[in-house]
Amino acid sequence: MVEEENIPGYVAARYYPTRIGEILKDRYQVVGKLGFGASSTVWLARDMDRRRYVALKIFIKSASMGQQLDDELRIYKRIAVSQRHPGHEYVRSLLDSFDIDGPEDKHRCLVHPPLWESVLAFLFRNPIRRLPTPVLAVTLHRLFLALDYLHTECKIIHTGIKFSPNLYFYSLLIILSDIKADNLMFGISDDSVFTDFEETELQDPCPRKEVDGRVIYISRNLRMPKQLGAPILCDFGSAVFGDEEHSEDIQPDIYRAPEVILEVPWTYSVDVWNAGCMIWDLFEGGSLFSGQDSEFQRYRSRAHLAEMICLLGPPPPSLLARGKSTPKFFSEDGEFCAGVSVQGHTPLQERETSLEGQEKEKFLRLVRKMLQWEPEKRSSAKELEQDEWVQNEIHK
Structure with missing residues (x-):
């Protein structure tokens, strides 16, 4: 089996049978395959009208995707409304969208500017699996600008969830879109990367x-560009509008915010919590939380909360009072009583091993601004963009 055939529940007929050299919409000529996923394949193509390269994201059958396709277009339309904010250039834009008639159903195609590889893939180029400090600082600075643009100008929360029960015949796939290393991709300012890709093919x-x-084609990697472009925040397939109330269960397990676990209505600050957790993955070589329950040998919310208490201390009563699920984990007096023990308090400074002295203290102050029990006490993306550690590092 190759490529998408390895995905559990794979059904070939759900995918559009793209061929290299094919011309879509009388305009986009497919040059080669960049990647694949459970719900789409991604191709490099030539835009013959504009004489430029583009990335085509071609989804599986529209009937399998449900409302998600239209919701994603609504998000991109709102993103395009205001372009004066400095964070706009660090959010992936949509150039075009159209439907393709497949053998059995239509397939939605989104057209984006082509990017290089994700921050996660770049991370694995380093043997110690950690981003260098300058790269981390630039990545965070651009991410905070992007989030400030989304939160203040577009009223969009990047983190969200969609259930697609028809995507697989035998299983339910949960599509997650959150602030994580594989949703940040480096831009490319050098078109020779794409011409080399085409010539090699x-x-x-x-x-x-x-x-x-x-x-079924094997994906081909783009070569390393001479100079990396800025990191771009991508994947708005399950983003939501922030001017609506939300209480859905969201986020991958280890990134779940306290308010999500406790069923407190959540808003823009879940993106900030996500970013705080992601920093550990990028810079410390491991996740801040695991949520692994020794009794059940898998993720459980109670184990995750126990880890949060170990790191941050007990949650404030004001947060517990708002949670629908608080009684599952805490007594009326606010004592954690979920059936797992809380290990001794291990503060952030003991978990951080990459920095020393004043630089370490400044870095930890940044992380603490994001990892707060109460959503209202987390710093905004705009405040984080101006953080002392971030500003010092990007101006060195």
Whole structure:
């Protein structure tokens, strides 16, 4: 099996049978395959009208995606309304969208500026799996600008969730969109990366497999650009509007914010909590929380809360009073009584191992601004963009 065939519940007929060299919408000529996922494949293409390269994200059958496709377009339309904010350039834009008639159903195609690889993939280029301090600082600075733009100008929360029960025949897929390293991608200012990709495909076609008249291509990587562009925040497939009330269960397990676990209505600050957790993945070589329950040998909310208490101390009564699920984990007196023990208090300064002295203290002050029990006490993205540690590092 190759590429998307390895995805559990894979059904070939759900994917549009894209072919290299094919022209879509009488305008976009497919050059090669960049990647694949459970709900889409991504291709590099030539925009023959504008004489530029673009990335085509072609989704599986529209009937399998439900309302998500239209919701994502609504998000992109709101993102495009205001472009004067400095964070606009660090949010992935939508150039075009259209539907393709497939053998069985329509397929939505989103057209984006092409990017290089994700911060997560870049992280794995480093043997110690940690971003260098200057790269981390620039990444966070651009991320905070992007989030400030989304939160203040667009009224959009990046973190969200959509359930797509029809996506797989045998299983329910939960599509998550959150602030994490594989949703941040580096831009490319050098078009030679794309021309080299196209020339390589012409001279040495990628391996492929043909099954029942369909061709499954092996993805080809873009070469390393001479200079990395700015990190861009991507993937708005499950973003939500912030001017609506939300209490849904969201976020991947280890990134879940306290208010999400306790069922307190959440808003823009869940993105800030997400970013705070992500920093540990990028800079410390491991996740801040695991949520692994020794009794059940898997993630459980109670284990996650116990880890939060170990790191941050007990949650304030004002937060507990607002949570629908508080009685599952805490007594009326605010004592944690969920059936797992809380290990001794381990403050952030004991968990941080990459920095020393004043630089370490400044860095930890930044992290503490994001990792607060109470959503209202977390700093805004705008405040974080002006943080002392971030500003010092990007101006060195």
